[in-house]
Amino acid sequence: MRRDAASRPRRIFITGASSGIGAALARHYAQQDVILGLAGRRREALAALAAECGGRARVFVADVADAAAMAAVAAQFIEAVGVPDIVIASAGVSVGTLTEHAEDAEAFARVMQTNVLGMVHTFQPFMAPMRAAGTGTLVGIASVAGVRGLPGAGAYSASKAAVRRYLESLRVELHGSGLRVVTISPGYIATPMTAINPYPMPFLLPADVAAARMARAIAAGRRHVVIPWQMGVVARVLGWLPDALYDRLFARAGRKPRGLPL
Numbered sequence: 392m393r394r395d396a397a398s399r400p401r402r403i404f405i406t407g408a409s410s411g412i413g414a415a416l417a418r419h420y421a422q423q424d425v426i427l428g429l430a431g432r433r434r435e436a437l438a439a440l441a442a443e444c445g446g447r448a449r450v451f452v453a454d455v456a457d458a459a460a461m462a463a464v465a466a467q468f469i470e471a472v473g474v475p476d477i478v479i480a481s482a483g484v485s486v487g488t489l490t491e492h493a494e495d496a497e498a499f500a501r502v503m504q505t506n507v508l509g510m511v512h513t514f515q516p517f518m519a520p521m522r523a524a525g526t527g528t529l530v531g532i533a534s535v536a537g538v539r540g541l542p543g544a545g546a547y548s549a550s551k552a553a554v555r556r557y558l559e560s561l562r563v564e565l566h567g568s569g570l571r572v573v574t575i576s577p578g579y580i581a582t583p584m585t586a587i588n589p590y591p592m593p594f595l596l597p598a599d600v601a602a603a604r605m606a607r608a609i610a611a612g613r614r615h616v617v618i619p620w621q622m623g624v625v626a627r628v629l630g631w632l633p634d635a636l637y638d639r640l641f642a643r644a645g646r647k648p649r650g651l652p653l
Contacts, residue, residue, distance in 0.1 A: 402475045404428035404468055406455050406513050407482030409436040411582035412532060415602035421447050428468045455482040455509030465516035474520040479530040480513040484652035485584050488546040499546040501652050506550035525569035530609055531558045533576045538626040543646030574615040575605050578622025590645025594621045
């Protein structure tokens with residue numbers, strides 16, 4: 392007899408699962424009754440994570456910037472285990488960028504393709520099946536970096552501001568459909584992405600602690616949540632600052648090293 396949605400394992404698909412927040416979320420959910428789809432570019436890292444998850448995970452190697460590859464991966468996941476209950480678009484890259492350097496244009500393009508279009512490519516192939524099921528949650532990982540433009544991080548700040556508005560649009564579009572859209576804006580989380588930051592990171596959270604808080608927000612169907620909450624207060628204050636004062640305060644702020652995202 393087929394088990395109903397209340398009794399069967401939840402199906403959760405996560406991009407960016409090779410490391411960072413995506414991997415932390417996979418480890419968190421693997422402690423529950425779930426079937427995981429782990430998507431990312433690094434097969435060995437995904438395989439190692441799947442082994443940690445104790446047989447609860449399936450590995451899918453793809454770059455979220457490749458729409459055709461993500462469509463194929465989504466079809467494979469649905470064929471293997473069914474329509475997902477939760478899709479988490481966690482794939483993201485960050486690198487220092489400066490518009491004055493022509494060679495940084497490639498980094499700008501990569502950041503936008505991964506962080507913005509990659510989220511679109513992640514959700515799009517799952518949406519029709521999830522709509523037909525009349526239930527499910529789409530989760531996008533944004534950032535407090537999208538609240539104000541940070542010096543030396545024009546590509547990353549712009550991408551995360553775009554992600555927040557995209558997810559807001561999607562949430563309104565899906566209102567009444569049975570699908571929920573959850574926007575999570577992390578502050579500083581201890582991951583390989585933040586490990587290279589050459590400046591102080593207030594309220595830095597271990598990845599496993601952040602993942603547990605994110606999972607609670609997802610379960611509650613929060614429309615938008617900042618983790619940790621202290622960074623939400625900081626972000627709100629920054630948003631209120633007059634432009635002239637913000638410019639003076641952040642003109643000499645620490646900057647992430649330039650280069651191409653890995």
